[in-house]
Amino acid sequence: MEPTTREHSRVDLGDVRALRGSRFFNDELAPVPVEKRTWTTYNYFALWMGMAHNIPSYALAASLIALGMNWLQALITITVGNLVVLAPMLLNSHAGTKYGIPFPVFARAFYGLRGANLAALLRAFIACGWFGIQTWVGGEAIYVIVGRLAGSGWRDSAVIAGQHWTMWLSFAVFWLLQMLIIWRGMEAVRKFENWTAPLVSVGFLILLGYVLVKAGGLGPILHDSGKLGWGPGFWKVFAPSLMAMIAFWSTLSLNMPDFTRFGGSQRKQMRGQILGLPTTMTFIAVVAILTTSGGHVLYGQDIWDPAQLADKFASPVVVVVALIALVLATISANLAANVVSPSYDFSNAFPKRITFALGGLITGVIGVLIQPWRLYSDPDIYIFAWLGFYGGLLGAVAGVLVAGYWVVKRTRLKLADLYLPSGQYWFTAGWHWRALAATLIGAVLAVGGAYGGPFPADGLIPFLKPLYDYNWAMGFVGAFVAYILFSLPLNAHRNEEETSV
Template identity: 60%
Template sequence: MTATAPPPAGGQITDAEGRVELAPGAIPSDERFYNDDLRPVPSAERTWRTYNFMALWVGMAHCIPSWTLASGLVALGMDWRQAVFTIALANVLVLLPMLLTGHAGPKYGIPFPVLARASFGLRGANLPAMIRAAVACGWFGIQTWIGGQGIFVLLGGVFGADWASYEKIGGQPWPLWVCFLLFWVLQIAIIYRGMQTLRRFENWAAPFVIVGAIVLLVWMADKAGGLGPLLDQPSQLGWGADFWPVFFPALMGMIGFWSTLSLNIPDFTRFGRGQRAQVWGQTLGLPTTMTLFAVLSVLVTSGSQAVYGEAVWDPVQLAGKADSKIGLLYALVTVLIATISVNLAANVVSPAYDLSHLVPKYVNFRTGALITGVVGIVIFPWKLIESPDVYIFTWLGTVGGLLGTVAGILIADYWILRRTVLDLPDLYRAGGRYWYANGWNWRALAAFLVGGVLAVGGSHTDAGVQGPFPEDGLIPFLKPLSDYGWAVGLGASLVLYTLLMRSVVRRGREPVAMTG
């Protein structure tokens, strides 16, 4: 049986509900590792309830990319049952690390980069934080561009504008750039007001978006006189030998879609009233919502097949076919709210905290959010999604493998080795038990390197498809593992980190005396 870490020496207090906070007078003064945004949230300010977490997931799941996930699987040859099954299973699987890493939030009130200090070290935690931040910045830019396109298309329908006749800048009509930039400003303005403003926005955005999706289904079913022929179309893969080579990469890709949040979910759960709120809120919010959205996507697209003679997978393009301006305006508002909801929660909160963690003295949450917004523009997101199939599946698979590796280390450290017992003051203190070797834990770095190579070393591009990886894989003999990147990365790093750290934690050798 793995021994637990020795109990903290002091400087923290625990209330009757098991919530831990810094004791009076124990607030760290080292500006290299502490600011008001990285501090543990006091117990009195941990106010999010079950509904708040459910609303958070409803708001994040109901976005244009998640709508098209099911359609992408059908395009690969699955029928609607196989597509919905794959998405439902993926979200049940990713829920487990989500709940495990989320546990530290309500208990200690700390964000993801501070939790990572326990395993990677006070300075080493910047490695997983910056990886997570880079991914989020990329997604923020992509989602903002998609949202701007949605506004552009729907406004064109409302005003009857012939966008093709407008002067083009960079190959795009200038009103599209205006929509993109206005949408960018609106998002930054909301998140700049802080996490409580985001909570209130998610609370009312969630039911609004659900109603919008159902309205779209009712409208399409009415026009189609039924749900169309798609439900009756057989799978091109069957359930035999042709299905599994597609299923497992697709499953890992679907897990990769939310693997980013499985790391930084403490950024949200740190505001939870207790474990019950975050466990029930996430369990009721994530798998159910994603599955429902997949079903709605397939059913609505089925109706479009019957009405227009072709499957219209993009909800913006479909809404643009509405006959009335009122319908177009309603669709415009729904797309606007849905995209803002997911983009702020999934792609701005994390890098805002991660960048603040990099230089706490100079960057706070608001400054981090602004930096995220700027990076989201300068990466040219309109270029990244020019080849959406290659980008989405390659991107999700590769990123999922790396982030699964980090998740394995966090789970091993917090649950297996420390049994959820952390020394809160030492998470902010140079020379404490998480200082390791000058702020870096080489064991976590080794586990990350090995797990990462195993997870993504075999990444490849399918034959006949133009992509960033060689057909035989970056490391050919690892190619068979590439279809299971997230699971391989998580499992390998979890086992290796546990083995490397077991004697260290058992002997209590984490303070300064341990130099390597």
């Protein structure tokens, strides 16, 4: 079974019947045939527009204002973070387009056929948390919309487990809508993204326009100097906030092969992402920063949740139209960013038992069990605990993948061996100690000193506490360097064999 290299340097495995008997193979994890790799630059731009324009993206930017930054400081922090995370995202995307494989199969080349489950399930469980957060805020938007239309009876309903039962109902309805779409498969997700992409900006622009009119224009907003200034107070908040901006998309920096495996060429997927991520996130950041700053001018407080801010508006028409657009935006983002990946990841763990659709259902259930309303309740927890900790862990995985694919393997993989226990990626009983050790080193450097929120004030490992403010960077660099060092004897042996031949 020899793969062939087709147009645009994409590798096609061709007939996969010989792989069907392997317990590490199913049709959804199989390489996408070249003729079915049809996504264009617009598809990837639309994907990023759909993923970036959502309520948590808005809240991420708005939370920086709530932490005391002014509009310029917040914009700089977000822009730099997006440019940094774009680099590993494009580097990992290459393998998806070249070989037509999803992220968990890509990870097998470095972690082993079984070891890849460690990286994949780590990514999957974090995606479940994000799915829950997105579903909670989407449900909150539905709760506000219906409350404006149905009156006080909806808002003043009985409280169960700390929330109005009507809020729980809104959460459940939003959850069900997403499950219905994902159950129809990846093509349904692509169509939904294309349909919603041009519309998702409407809700945010309505919010911004309303606030600007009521606040008397941009003047009062731009003259707000923030609480931190440009001294030590700002720089103390800047580093962990920058890592949080990177962590926000660090999940996608790993699993973009789940999408780029459908790419028509490397140029198309790269152009779509370069045009898509920085521009769409900068747009939503500007809207969020100006809207939140304007809300402070109007209401005397920093309201970083757009549904809660919209709920203060006097015009019910503005509230309903804006939040309907935000609901569509959040469904679009949640499906692409937080359901597609774990669906593949759970399927990778049990290829013969878990389909893409069943993996999506598992994601939905875990996303509820994780209690997302607690993660989203406070900007300090949201940024420094949730984003900071998992960003450091995923940074370590990204470091292994980039080092392995570009430095050690030099983009050359044996495609069929990624599915066969008899192939070169079986390593030792399906696990590769080099990748595991490098990931552990990167993770300890990144989050060993975790402090604040649920962590000890002096850090889990006190002498590593200063590194936690740079968690993603420490995880990425630590694992990247460690994996290359661990692979030096292996590469030397391989070069000797090539020379002798």
